[in-house]
Amino acid sequence: MKNILFALILLFLNLFSFSQETQPLKKQTSYWNIGLQINSYRLPPPSSDKKTEYLDLDNDGDPDVLKTFTIRDIPVQWIDDDDDMKSGDWEGDNDNDCLMIDWNKDGKYSSATDLMIDWNDTNGDKKADMQVFIDIPEGRSGGHYMWVIDTDKDNIFNNIDWEQLKLRCWLHDGNSDFYEDYHGKSLFLKAHCSPDRINDPRLNWENPFLFYDPDNDGLTEMAIRLLDIPERKESETGSLQLFSGKITWASMAFDLDNDNNPGNEFDFDMTIGFAGEKGFDYLDQVHRFNNMRGLPEADQFFADPKWRQISELIYPGHETAWNLIFERGKWDQAQLVYDEDDDCARWERVEFYEQRNPFKIGKRNEGIDNNPQADASGDRGEWDADNSGNGQLYISRFDGRIHLYGAEKGTWRIDQNAWSFQGMGGLYDGYGPERLQKQPPLFATIQYADTDNNGFFDQIEYDLDGDTIFEQAVSLHSLGIDDRCEIINTASMDYSDFIKLKKSVAEDIWKNALGAVELAKKEGINESWYSLLMHPKSVRQKYHHGYWLQFYLFNDLINLYTRKECTDCVEKIRKAYYSGDWQGYRSCQKMDINK
Incomplete structure (x- = not known):
């Protein structure tokens, strides 16, 4: 009985298959890729019933x-x-x-x-x-x-x-x-x-x-x-x-x-x-x-x-x-923008910040990110309103970074973790009309100024808690630091020169960071808290991690010296940090680290 049943099933399947194979091909008049949820790469040709x-x-x-x-x-x-x-x-x-x-x-x-x-x-x-x-x-x-x-x-x-x-x-x-x-x-x-x-x-x-x-x-x-x-x-x-x-x-x-x-x-x-x-x-x-x-x-x-x-x-x-x-x-004017949080995937440029309110945020909201295509947070903008620097650059001592020579003002809106990830930006072609990124409710801000009008920044202000008030201002002149640096002639550079410049900047920042680590060890600070920052795997990470490693250790040293009531040490370490000269600093002899 089982054999008969199996034979009948096999016969039915064969007949069904034969009927499928012998069905006449249905004439298709219109192009196949119309109304489908896939890309259309070509002009749909005319239907076969249309005359040419x-x-x-x-x-x-x-x-x-x-x-x-x-x-x-x-x-x-x-x-x-x-x-x-x-x-x-x-x-x-x-x-x-x-x-x-x-x-x-x-x-x-x-x-x-x-x-x-x-x-x-x-x-x-x-x-x-x-x-x-x-x-x-x-x-x-x-x-x-x-x-x-x-x-x-x-x-x-x-x-x-x-x-x-x-x-x-x-x-x-x-x-x-x-x-x-x-x-x-x-x-x-x-x-x-x-x-x-x-x-x-x-x-x-x-x-x-x-x-x-x-x-x-x-x-x-x-x-x-x-x-x-x-x-x-x-x-x-x-x-x-x-x-x-x-x-x-x-x-x-x-x-x-x-x-x-x-x-x-x-x-x-x-x-x-x-x-x-x-x-x-x-x-x-x-x-x-x-x-x-x-x-x-x-x-x-x-x-x-x-x-x-x-x-x-x-x-x-x-x-x-x-x-x-x-x-x-x-x-008449020049400007620079730097993608400090490295989250820009736009095709045309890192979009410029505008010289506006550093604390307002949002497209067309009169803040530095007023341009809808700009990163809401994470970039650094600098403005030379009279083009006195002709688009030339310099590497500052106070942070080791590339800056715009002749810029009177600059603002860095910090997005340390690229939390407000910009990507390609949104706005257009169905990706908008808003930016794709999330807008941070609070953000830290660092502002730069050239107070003596010599083309180099000499004042740095910090609002790190996001309350829109700069709680700290640092004057390089007050610290006895010469703000003048070697000027880089942008006009004479080609792309390979920019590659070399960035690599040199990153290597120097990382070298200084290692100097800060050694000094912190000598002063009794446990540097292992910052292990996450101490193993860079790229040029960008040397640049990014190196800056932040120095920043944290510097402030830890300030905190240490302040606790020990060593005003002289505070001033010396400030000068070492803002001049980029950790090697020239000697451990504070006046401070008893065991006190």
Whole structure:
């Protein structure tokens, strides 16, 4: 009986399998990746029941325009700028064609809400070397005009969400693996408006944003952002942006210890910035590109075809930007920000703190982190309001760190444990509208000042309990310490010099920390309480742990000498700490440590 039952079951399964295999394949009319909760990497092709129309504009017997549809039956047309389109094609190519998307379905392809994406192959290898993304705003302002130049030949350009049909520059994997082409040696030019509202489509607002990859690992170790801030003028059609051909704002961001890697793609540590009404003229920085001019017969499809008619873009390039900033730039002010809590994973820079209230916190709340893109807590900002220091640097004796020469003021909002972790920042592309990080209810603050106006900080104030009152102020002059230090000429440096500088700073801080440990031992302090800080495993940890180890031991020594009522020892150890000279200090002979 069991054998019969088994045979019947086996027969049934075989018949079921046969019926499944012989089912006719159901015709699929629409593209498979529509409405799914996964990434959309390509323009959804037309449904198979949609007809394709071809136009031969130059009467050479082959199509020059392909008109069809994409997702949600939105009309699209491809312009064949490289003359390789064939009848029967259902889409153009993305090496040298132009895609126009009629979002509002009015039949015009370059009116309000419409999109245009144009690829250009400059060297004839059938791979795009540059791409422009344009979307036309519905109102009087907004939109995009954004060129990406593929200088590292990875064929990665703007990150377009083909499901939503919009530019999404902040989408990323993990901590900071952005899908937009911010990685390696790359560049883009961008304005938040459409090209019909620009006086010269060869110019731009972020003009350019340069990414550098000096170690050729495919990641970005340095970035320069230059702004041609336009004059805005209202017209009947909308808000116009009139570019001057002058860069009036510049920033330079550095990964000083080159500790970025897959999984930690962006790890900038410091940004230096300049601003000035005169800035520098860049109209001689002309970049000409082959095949940039689009098919002339297709100009009829564009409400304003000027951007299709150019053969050049004007912007400072990777090789010239640095020297233009320092040699040609006429700047009114300079600033520096340092990511002391090492939690910045932003793609463009460590965002600047502003010289505002040191105790107010929150985006647009008039505090030092007023800029929404700034770290709520953990960074150190310094401001040279008259650019007297020309963006040069120095290593201070009082903390062994990099400071901005000429800065009148500085503020460090401490986030010792990176509890308020900034990461990529939030705000955009569905990650906001708020910052991703938690805002600390209380925070310690250290403030710096150059009271004698010689370019070096000589006063340090501390609010360590977070009550917004500086409970302690230290004057280097009162301690008999010369605040002047060797000036570092930033203009003459390259990225390798910044790497060497950070390593030297970290090693010196750690060396001083070991000196503090030895002194503390001699004075009878049990240094093992700070074992967690005594085993650094990286350049950054030597820098970070070394600073804090010295800070704790110094204050323990102050506490010890105060308990023993040794005023002379207190003054001597203060001078040793703020001059960075632990070796020059001798154990206090006046104090009986057994008392």
